[in-house]
Amino acid sequence: xxxxxxxxxxxxxxxxxxxxxxxxxxxxxxxxxxxxxxxxxxxxxxxxxxxxxxxxxxxxxxxxxxxxxxxxxxxxxxxxxxxxxxxxxxxxxxxxxxxxxxxxxxxxxxxxxxxxxxxxxxxxxxxxxxxxxxxxxxxxxxxxxxxxxxxxxxxxxxxxxxxxxxxxxxxxxxxxxxxxxxxxxxxxxxxxxxxxxxxxxxxxxxxxxxxxxxxxxxxxxxxxxxxxxxxxxxxxxxxxxxxxxxxxxxxxxxxxxxxxxxxxxxxxxxxxxxxxxxxxxxxxxxxxxxxxxxxxxxxxxxxxxxxxxxxxxxxxxxxxxxxxxxxxxxxxxxxxxxxxxxxxxxxxxxxxxxxxxxxxxxxxxxxxxxxxxxxxxxxxxxxxxxxxxxxxxxxxxxxxxxxxxxxxxxxxxxxxxxxxxxxxxxxxxxxxxxxxxxxxxxxxxxxxxxxxxxxxxxxxxxxxxxxxxxxxxxxxxxxxxxxxxxxxxxxxxxxxxxxxxxxxxxxxxxxxxxxxxxxxxxxxxxxxxxxxxxxxxxxxxxxxxxxxxxxxxxxxxxxxxxxxxxxxxxxxxxxxxxxxxxxxxxxxxxxxxxxxxxxxxxxxxxxxxxxxxxxxxxxxxxxxxxxxxxxxxxxxxxxxxxxxxxxxxxxxxxxxxxxxxxxxxxxxxxxxx
Numbered sequence: 001x002x003x004x005x006x007x008x009x010x011x012x013x014x015x016x017x018x019x020x021x022x023x024x025x026x027x028x029x030x031x032x033x034x035x036x037x038x039x040x041x042x043x044x045x046x047x048x049x050x051x052x053x054x055x056x057x058x059x060x061x062x063x064x065x066x067x068x069x070x071x072x073x074x075x076x077x078x079x080x081x082x083x084x085x086x087x088x089x090x091x092x093x094x095x096x097x098x099x100x101x102x103x104x105x106x107x108x109x110x111x112x113x114x115x116x117x118x119x120x121x122x123x124x125x126x127x128x129x130x131x132x133x134x135x136x137x138x139x140x141x142x143x144x145x146x147x148x149x150x151x152x153x154x155x156x157x158x159x160x161x162x163x164x165x166x167x168x169x170x171x172x173x174x175x176x177x178x179x180x181x182x183x184x185x186x187x188x189x190x191x192x193x194x195x196x197x198x199x200x201x202x203x204x205x206x207x208x209x210x211x212x213x214x215x216x217x218x219x220x221x222x223x224x225x226x227x228x229x230x231x232x233x234x235x236x237x238x239x240x241x242x243x244x245x246x247x248x249x250x251x252x253x254x255x256x257x258x259x260x261x262x263x264x265x266x267x268x269x270x271x272x273x274x275x276x277x278x279x280x281x282x283x284x285x286x287x288x289x290x291x292x293x294x295x296x297x298x299x300x301x302x303x304x305x306x307x308x309x310x311x312x313x314x315x316x317x318x319x320x321x322x323x324x325x326x327x328x329x330x331x332x333x334x335x336x337x338x339x340x341x342x343x344x345x346x347x348x349x350x351x352x353x354x355x356x357x358x359x360x361x362x363x364x365x366x367x368x369x370x371x372x373x374x375x376x377x378x379x380x381x382x383x384x385x386x387x388x389x390x391x392x393x394x395x396x397x398x399x400x401x402x403x404x405x406x407x408x409x410x411x412x413x414x415x416x417x418x419x420x421x422x423x424x425x426x427x428x429x430x431x432x433x434x435x436x437x438x439x440x441x442x443x444x445x446x447x448x449x450x451x452x453x454x455x456x457x458x459x460x461x462x463x464x465x466x467x468x469x470x471x472x473x474x475x476x477x478x479x480x481x482x483x484x485x486x487x488x489x490x491x492x493x494x495x496x497x498x499x500x501x502x503x504x505x506x507x508x509x510x511x512x513x514x515x516x517x518x519x520x521x522x523x524x525x526x527x528x529x530x531x532x533x534x535x536x537x538x539x540x541x542x543x544x545x546x547x548x549x550x551x552x553x554x555x556x557x558x559x560x561x562x563x564x565x566x567x568x569x570x571x572x573x574x575x576x577x578x579x580x581x582x583x584x585x586x587x588x589x590x591x592x593x594x595x596x597x598x599x600x601x602x603x604x605x606x607x608x609x610x611x612x613x614x615x616x617x618x619x620x621x622x623x624x625x626x627x628x629x630x631x632x633x634x635x636x637x638x639x640x641x642x643x644x645x646x647x648x649x650x651x652x653x654x655x656x657x658x659x660x661x662x663x664x665x666x667x668x669x670x671x672x673x
Contacts, residue, residue, distance in 0.1 A: 178617025
């Protein structure tokens with residue numbers, strides 16, 4: 001089976017589903033066999049997209065690594081050409097000049113200066129190599145554990161979780177919200193297929209029939225697709241790659257730019273002064289000049305070592321984060337984390353476990369003809385089936401209330417099941433079915449109580465009662481979903497099902513620790529005001545000054561004092577989180593965003609540093625600077641302390657570099673004046 005070109009891709013887009021599967025030699029019900037998948041993997045190679053190719057890559061790569069060994073590329077990543085080339089060139093020219101100069105002056109003499117300079121240069125080069133190896137070691141947990149691309153694939157009739165590099169054309173894969181598409185694929189079965197189901201960050205015109213392209217992200221729905229191209233077989237014209245969030249210098253490195261330029265200027269001034277003074281003293285036959293041929297290495301050596309020292313210190317800091325259970329993407333995260341003064345937490349799944357637990361005794365009934373057991377069955381009918389590959393946590397909690405999850409589909413013929421509204425991770429499910437007992441066409445609706453009440457046409461009194469009950473439940477730390485039922489075009493509001501979502505075991509401790517470090521904490525959530533206040537009240541030293549989103553947006557944008565006194569913001573729509581981050585940035589705050597859900601990625605992108613928890617979606621992890629590799633939040637506090645210590649050390653070294661260079665330049669004038 002040859003690699004697919006653009007024409008073949010077009011054919012697979014237009015052909016019927018059965019013909020696509022026939023050409024790919026696969027079956028939707030069973031997928032490929034293990035032997036066939038192994039044969040195709042040998043034929044097509046691993047599913048890895050190489051972004052750049054260099055002819056003569058070994059020699060070219062070695063020379064480029066040697067040229068950029070001093071670390072200036074890591075200090076000034078946004079200066080792609082001129083500045084980095086000049087600094088790297090000057091570093092090597094300076095080293096070679098020193099060695100040649102000392103070799104000439106030491107010819108025929110027993111002098112240790114040459115050996116000393118060679119030792120210093122060799123030590124610096126070894127430090128550079130060590131920093132590179134350390135940084136690669138620090139990235140390993142990110143690739144192996146935190147952000148290893150995985151895929152759920154159908155092989156021999158069984159669904160398996162495999163590394164995305166092992167996918168081959170013809171594999172049947174399962175995709176859900178937040179997944180990054182691991183290869184070019186053709187949709188087979190997908191809920192609510194439209195132009196917003198899968199999208200690319202750099203491409204809004206993503207309506208290409210039923211094809212999904214490598215590196216796109218599933219933003220709504222879930223379903224199956226068949227892989228049509230992998231790895232080197234993916235046409236370059238179909239690649240939709242994300243812009244690199246991390247190709248930017250940290251604040252400390254930007255400051256090092258000015259320091260390096262200052263020191264370089266002093267080196268030039270000092271060199272010129274040495275030449276002039278040497279010429280004058282040679283004319284006077286003065287033989288007592290103590291800085292003979294050594295002034296240049298003394299001045300140039302200190303600023304030349306600065307990027308190496310920065311790079312090595314930050315790389316070692318990244319390794320320390322790995323030992324804490326945090327994978328860092330690059331060294332910039334350490335610098336940004338040290339300067340953060342506001343940390344925003346998404347509540348659901350970040351501070352809480354996102355494991356709802358329903359309480360049968362607290363179910364509030366609104367329909368006289370329905371008891372609690374029947375209300376639970378109706379809620380289960382409006383949930384995903386237990387046989388589906390992925391079930392939302394809230395659906396799994398509802399099904400667990402039944403003695404047998406099969407009761408949800410017993411005696412009914414499901415006609416349609418889809419999500420009619422999307423709020424955070426709480427999908428508003430509506431299921432249409434035929435009751436096999438009386439042959440009535442029925443519909444059951446489950447989701448946000450206010451939306452369900454509106455959908456059912458509830459009276460004002462019922463809506464007020466619902467609101468009052470929700471407030472009472474919130475005082476005890478409960479949230480609730482509602483169930484509505486339709487028979488013969490008549491909707492009834494059936495019940496409120498209360499549930500709890502407990503905090504992580506260390507949520508209160510990490511909030512206290514961050515507050516002790518002088519950081520402001522904000523809790524962002526789509527949950528109601530009363531529920532958010534209850535959660536904030538359990539988070540140690542965090543206050544309960546929670547404000548609804550609509551009030552926050554009514555505040556003056558330049559009113560920083562009001563915003564700084566807020567502990568939490570409730571009733572947020574997903575897109576509102578990024579607006580909150582932008583406001584704080586406009587006030588001069590350096591923000592970190594800790595997220596979990598797929599829709600947190602916009603806020604993470606707006607923040608100075610993004611952090612995702614261990615069980616976050618793939619796309620959220622890909623947008624984050626730091627990824628927690630363990631189900632705990634306490635490493636965030638430890639990371640802040642480590643980053644502050646390292647950056648303080650680097651600031652001290654920068655001051656030392658400036659003062660030492662100034663002292664060496666001025667020493668020659670002090671000697672001769």
